[in-house]
Amino acid sequence: xxxxxxxxxxxxxxxxxLLLIALGLTFTFGQxxxxxxxxxxxxxxxxxxxxxxxxxAGSQAVVVALPVAFAIAGALGWVLERLAIRHxxxxxxxxxxxxxxxxxxxxxxxxxxxxxxxxxxxxxxWLSGRIEVLGxxxxxxxxxxxxxxxxxxxxxxxxLNRSAQGRRMRAVMQNRELAACSGVATARTDQxxxxxxxxxxxxxxxxxxxxxxxxxxxxxxxIVDAFLVVVAGGxxxxxxxxxxxxxxxxxxxxxEFWTDASLAKVIVFAVIIVxxxxxxxxxxxxxxxxxx
Amino acid sequence: MxxxxxxxxxxxxxxxxxxxxxCGGESKSPAAPGGGGDTIKVxxxxxxxxxxxxxxxxxxxxxxxxxxxxxxxxxxxxxKLEAVVEDGASDWPTFAQKAQxxxxxxxxxxxxxxxxxxxRKAMLPVFERNKALLWYPVQYEGLESSxxxxxxxxxxxxxIVPGLEYLTKEKGKKKLFxxxxxYVFPRTANKxxxxxxxxxxxxxxxxxxTPLGHTEYSTLVNKISAAKPDxxxxxxxxxxxxxxxxxxxxxxxxxxxxxxxxxxxIAEEEVKGIGVGNIAxxxxxxxxxxxxxxxxxxxxxxxxxxxxxxxVTSDPMEAGYNAxxxxxxxxxxxxxxxxxxxxxxxxxxxxxxxxxxVTIDGSNQHVYKTARIGVIQPDGLIxxxxxxDEPIKPDPHLRSYPWAAGLSS
Numbered sequence: 138x139x140x141x142x143x144x145x146x147x148x149x150x151x152x153x154x155l156l157l158i159a160l161g162l163t164f165t166f167g168q169x170x171x172x173x174x175x176x177x178x179x180x181x182x183x184x185x186x187x188x189x190x191x192x193x194a195g196s197q198a199v200v201v202a203l204p205v206a207f208a209i210a211g212a213l214g215w216v217l218e219r220l221a222i223r224h225x226x227x228x229x230x231x232x233x234x235x236x237x238x239x240x241x242x243x244x245x246x247x248x249x250x251x252x253x254x255x256x257x258x259x260x261x262x263w264l265s266g267r268i269e270v271l272g273x274x275x276x277x278x279x280x281x282x283x284x285x286x287x288x289x290x291x292x293x294x295x296x297l298n299r300s301a302q303g304r305r306m307r308a309v310m311q312n313r314e315l316a317a318c319s320g321v322a323t324a325r326t327d328q329x330x331x332x333x334x335x336x337x338x339x340x341x342x343x344x345x346x347x348x349x350x351x352x353x354x355x356x357x358x359x360i361v362d363a364f365l366v367v368v369a370g371g372x373x374x375x376x377x378x379x380x381x382x383x384x385x386x387x388x389x390x391x392x393e394f395w396t397d398a399s400l401a402k403v404i405v406f407a408v409i410i411v412x413x414x415x416x417x418x419x420x421x422x423x424x425x426x427x428x429x
Numbered sequence: 430m431x432x433x434x435x436x437x438x439x440x441x442x443x444x445x446x447x448x449x450x451x452c453g454g455e456s457k458s459p460a461a462p463g464g465g466g467d468t469i470k471v472x473x474x475x476x477x478x479x480x481x482x483x484x485x486x487x488x489x490x491x492x493x494x495x496x497x498x499x500x501x502x503x504x505x506x507x508x509k510l511e512a513v514v515e516d517g518a519s520d521w522p523t524f525a526q527k528a529q530x531x532x533x534x535x536x537x538x539x540x541x542x543x544x545x546x547x548x549r550k551a552m553l554p555v556f557e558r559n560k561a562l563l564w565y566p567v568q569y570e571g572l573e574s575s576x577x578x579x580x581x582x583x584x585x586x587x588x589i590v591p592g593l594e595y596l597t598k599e600k601g602k603k604k605l606f607x608x609x610x611x612y613v614f615p616r617t618a619n620k621x622x623x624x625x626x627x628x629x630x631x632x633x634x635x636x637x638x639t640p641l642g643h644t645e646y647s648t649l650v651n652k653i654s655a656a657k658p659d660x661x662x663x664x665x666x667x668x669x670x671x672x673x674x675x676x677x678x679x680x681x682x683x684x685x686x687x688x689x690x691x692x693x694x695i696a697e698e699e700v701k702g703i704g705v706g707n708i709a710x711x712x713x714x715x716x717x718x719x720x721x722x723x724x725x726x727x728x729x730x731x732x733x734x735x736x737x738x739x740x741v742t743s744d745p746m747e748a749g750y751n752a753x754x755x756x757x758x759x760x761x762x763x764x765x766x767x768x769x770x771x772x773x774x775x776x777x778x779x780x781x782x783x784x785x786x787v788t789i790d791g792s793n794q795h796v797y798k799t800a801r802i803g804v805i806q807p808d809g810l811i812x813x814x815x816x817x818d819e820p821i822k823p824d825p826h827l828r829s830y831p832w833a834a835g836l837s838s
Contacts, residue, residue, distance in 0.1 A: 140655040147647045154645070253483035255671055255702025260679075267681055273651055276679035348679070349644040350671035350702065358644050358668070393648040398639035399611050401648075 143273025144390045150279040152386025153286040154348070157341040158359045159366035159378055160289055164334030165214070166364070167373035168310045169327065171222055172229055174236040176363060177356025178243035179210040179335045183342020184351045185247065186210075188256050196261050199343055203285075206339035213243075214335020218328055226327075240356065247353040258346035278347040285344055289337060290379060296333075297375070306330055310373060369409055371419030380420055385409075462561065463538030463766040468511040469504070471496065471753075472531035474542030474552075479519025484745070485544045487698070488566055489514065490737060491746040492541045495753035498732075505757050506764065513537055521551040528552045532561045538766035539564060539756050541749060546570060546614060553578065562768055564756060566749035568693070568715070570617040571825040572836075574793040577768075579775065581752040581787075582745060583716050583798050584825040589618050591800030592662070592691050592714035593625050595815050599802075600689065602659035604632045608649065608673070611638040615664035618693070620836060621827065622662060628832030634658045639665070644672040650680045661690040670695060674707040685710035685804075697741035700809045709807050715744040716798040717784040718811040726783035741810070742783075751782045751796075755789060786820060795823030 158180060165173045183206035187198050194201040217239060225232045260278060267276040297303040308316040309326045317323050342355070349355070366385060370377030388408060393401035413419075463469040473492050475485035493512055500509045513535045517524040524543065531537045532555070539562040543549045546569050556563045556577040563575075568583040596602040607622060609615025619636055626633050634656040637649055646669075653661060665673055670692070677683045677690070692713045700708060719730055719742045729750065730742050755778060760766055763774035776791020788797040797820035803811035827833035 140651060143651055143655075144648065147651055150647060151645060254698065255668060257701060257704040259704065259706065265679065267679065274654065274680045276676075276681075278679045279647070348672060348675055350668040352668060352671075352702065354642070354668065358642050389645070390648055394652070397637055398643055398645075398649065402640065 140272070140394070142271040144394045145387075146270045146273055146275045146279075148387035148390030149383070150275065150283060150386070151389050152383040153279070153283040154345070155362055155366050155385055156379060156382035157282060157286045157289065157344055158338070159363040159370075159382060160286075160293065161334040161337035161341065162363050162367045163370070163373060163375060163378045164330050164337070167367050167370075167378070168306070168334075169330055170229065170372070171226075171331075172233040172236065173222075173334075174233060174360065175217065175240040175243060175356075176236075176335075176338050177358075177360035178240045178247075179214055179338035179356075180342040180345065180359055181243070181247060181353070181356040182206070182210045182213055183339030184258070184346050184355055185251060185256075185342075186339065187258050187343045187346045188251070188351055191258065196259050198258065199261060199264075199346060202343045203340055206343045207336040208339075210339025210342065211332040211336030214338075215328055215332045217335075218331040222331070223324075223327065240360075244353045244356070251353070253353060255350045255352035258351050260347050264347065281347065282344045285340070289340065290375065293333075293337075294375060302326075302329065365405075365409060369412060369419055371421040374419070374421040377419055377421035462532075462536050462768065467508055469506070469508045469760075469766060470511045470513055470535050470537045471756075472528075472535065472537040472540035472542065473512050473514045474517055474524065474527050474531060474540050475544065476519040476548075477514075477516040481517075481519040481544055484698070485517070487740070487743065487746050488544065488749040490740075491733060491742070491750040492566075492753050494733060494736060495750045499753070499757050505760050506766075510757075515542075517542065517548060521545075521547045524548040525551045525555050528555045528563070529559075532556075532559045538562075538760070539771075541566070541752050541756075543567070544745070549578070560768055562756075562771065564749075564752035566752050567745045568748075570614045571621075571827065572617065574795070574825050576772070576794070578794065579752065579755070579789070580793075580795045580823070580825070581748040581755065583800075584795055584823050585618065585621050586824045586827055586830065587716060587798045587800050587821045588693055588714050589621060590625065590830070591817060591821070592693060592712075592802065593622060593629075593631075595712070595714070595802045596660050596662075596689070596691060597629060597631060599815055600660070602689070603630070604634050604657075604659045606634050606653050606656055606658035606661045607636040607664075608653075608661055609638050609664035610641050610643075610666045610669060612641065612666075614666070618664050619662075621833065624832050624836055625830075639669060641667060641669065643669050646673045646676040647680070649673075650676050650682060653677075654680065654682060658688065660688060663690050663692040664694065665692075666694050668702075670699060671703045674703050674711075678707045683707065683711075685712070695805075696743040696745070697809065697811060698743055700805055700811075705805070705807060705809045708805050711805050712814070713803050713805065713811060714800065715803065715811075716801055717744045717747040718801065718803050718813060719743070720803075720810055720812055721784060721801070722813075723783065723785060725781050729783040747783050751780075751784070751787055754780055754782060755787065755796075759789075788820065790823050793823060793825055795825055797822055 165171050186206040187202035190198040190202045264277045267274045305321045309323050366382045370381035392404040475489040496510045496512050515527040541564045543565045563578045571585040607619045690711050759771045759775040763770040775789050779788035799820045800817040801813050802815040804814050
């Protein structure tokens with residue numbers, strides 16, 4: 138029974154990881170409808186940013202890297218949007234192939250620049266402890282990821298709902314033509330949306346260096362989970378993503394506890410498939426006239 | 430044996446390979462392979478691109494170094510060796526195709542290559558059909574002995590069984606938790622471990638598998654924490670090791686004194702990516718370390734690092750290096766590169782190599798190897814803490830172990 142309870146914080150912390158990797162996608166995929174297979178590689182770019190900053194910031198690199206990774210991954214995303222994706226708006230299948238190709242290119246680039254073996258990112262010493270919650274261990278590193286995920290959600294929520302630019306972003310997603318008629322620069326809004334979405338992937342990448350490998354294939358380990366969260370939560374829905382990530386985290390945690398890791402994956406996928414049969418639009422739905 | 434991806438691909442390879450042979454027809458097999466000119470051709474077949482390249486390129490480097498060493502002292506049978514290097518591209522059908530090409534077109538005297546069990550299984554029928562020789566340099570799951578393959582890496586009784594013996598007999602660990610990636614090597618290894626445990630009064634508290642590339646280990650760590658084992662036996666492969674050790678460490682369970690985690694797939698090269706702080710003090714089981722004592726190894730490490738600055742030398746690299754030297758010695762002894770004669774000459778052959786004295790067992794074409802348990806040091810190298818008294822006779826089917834009866838059926 139003790140270990141049953143101790144799976145609870147684990148489920149929450151898995152949920153926080155899922156939420157963090159999916160947040161960026163709620164912008165690029167959720168809001169804009171771009172199936173961005175290179176999202177995982179923006180996560181990887183964030184992780185390598187933390188690695189590179191170690192020379193300069195030492196063991197505090199993970200903290201310093203958060204804003205830097207946001208800028209770098211965001212810039213990568215912006216370049217991708219300007220050079221390629223904007224020519225494919227409204228053609229989801231072509232975008233899928235295009236961004237998948239880009240993801241392969243970015244993986245190989247990382248291999249050429251940093252080498253194929255994993256690299257080491259040293260966690261700050263103040264993240265090395267743990268607290269006991271419900272009879273289980275909750276490492277500070279996991280707590281940090283939870284706090285970061287909450288902070289990101291709060292920041293995004295405030296931006297979308299309280300800032301003028303955030304409202305313009307929502308306006309473009311909900312009705313592009315009307316927004317354009319009202320004087321919103323839709324192309325520039327697209328660029329900004331893509332920048333923020335990609336930048337959030339970079340932030341997730343920095344956090345993941347605390348718990349996982351840092352190597353060229355890092356992005357491929359998380360991309361599917363990120364899409365699962367966004368699809369289950371409902372496209373473009375922040376609260377949908379939050380609830381879906383939490384639910385999937387719990388499901389993962391208990392499914393693996395009662396069975397094993399391989400079977401847990403099967404169970405999660407099965408549940409999502411059944412759920413999407415019943416509710417193809419995801420948890421929450423917003424009527425939009427997005428780019429499609 | 431690391432990272433073997435889809436085994437269904439193996440089936441796909443058999444067909445084209447078989448067709449190739451059929452089209453080629455039975456060639457008038459020449460007296461001895463390797464070419465009749467001034468040189469003897471040998472094949473080097475590893476993944477130089479793709480996901481396995483990281484590991485296999487290092488083995489290719491040590492094998493070509495051995496070939497150059499042999500040439501520097503005058504070659505074999507008065508002829509220089511000529512390496513034909515091919516890229517298996519981390520793709521098992523490609524391994525079979527390239528092996529066929531090396532044997533049929535280049536007419537090489539022997540091929541040194543392979544890493545994953547999947548690539549070996551893909552090449553096996555090609556070598557058997559052509560009656561050609563493959564020298565395979567990586568520790569693997571055993572239960573195989575092809576007459577056309579020489580295995581210079583460890584089989585299970587030279588790595589996994591000694592690893593277990595170290596935990597029980599040296600450290601008094603009786604309760605084990607098994608963690609592995611979900612594919613043939615860990616599952617076979619754990620079958621052997623469970624049979625051993627049953628016969629030796631050990632308890633298996635848990636057996637968990639995770640998919641290759643799995644990165645979320647908090648639930649598994651929680652299960653280990655709840656089971657309270659004396660030790661963990663780890664057959665995880667690739668990047669999962671990084672996530673596992675990081676999360677074990679942050680959960681406060683990375684105490685090698687209280688609960689050692691014995692790994693069989695982590696060598697010098699992998700330690701860097703895991704982060705030495707997360708894994709220092711943990712035991713590993715191999716047959717060779719860069720720090721292995723001996724003049725032969727000192728020369729080997731120096732020569733290798735002179736070619737590749739800052740490189741480490743690992744067990745599979747050493748086994749690949751050994752393979753070339755053992756083959757050359759067998760050819761000298763046979764006076765020919767003819768496969769049947771080389772096989773006959775290789776039986777019982779012995780050489781002083783970086784890991785110590787290595788002898789080929791003619792009955793199964795594996796080699797006698799000293800088992801070594803090492804502990805990962807804060808500098809990232811591995812220090813030997815225990816070794817078998819003498820090189821262990823290879824027993825791929827574990828026939829000499831009563832507790833293993835029924836495993837190899």
